[in-house]
Amino acid sequence: AYKQAGVNLPASTDALKNAGRQVSDSQKQPGDLVFFNTYKTDGHVGIYVGGGKFIGSQSSTGVAIANMDSGYWAGVYNGRVVRVN
Structure with missing residues (x-):
C-alpha cells in the first residue's frame, strides 16, 4: 500500500517500528502502522484504517x-x- 503511494518501507516488523515517528495511541490516524505482540513483542503490524x-x-x-x-x-x-510521512 505504501509503495503504491511512493513511500518505500522496510519489510520486517522490527525495521517498521523505527520507520517513522511514534505517536500516542490516542493520536492514531488512518495510515498509521499499529503493532501487536503475537509470537514476540511487535511480532505483527497492520495499517490502521480508522474506527478501531x-x-x-x-x-x-x-x-x-x-x-x-x-x-x-x-x-x-x-x-x-x-506514523510514516
Whole structure:
C-alpha cells in the first residue's frame, strides 16, 4: 500500500517500528502502522484504517480488515503506533 503511494518501507516488523515517528495511541490516524505482540513483542503490524480497524495479512484470512478493539487483536495490541510521512 505504501509503495503504491511512493513511500518505500522496510519489510520486517522490527525495521517498521523505527520507520517513522511514534505517536500516542490516542493520536492514531488512518495510515498509521499499529503493532501487536503475537509470537514476540511487535511480532505483527497492520495499517490502521480508522474506527478501531486495521488492515493486515493473517494466515487465517489473508489480507483483510480486522477489528483491533475486540477479540484476539484487542488482547495483543500493544499501543505502539508509528506514523510514516
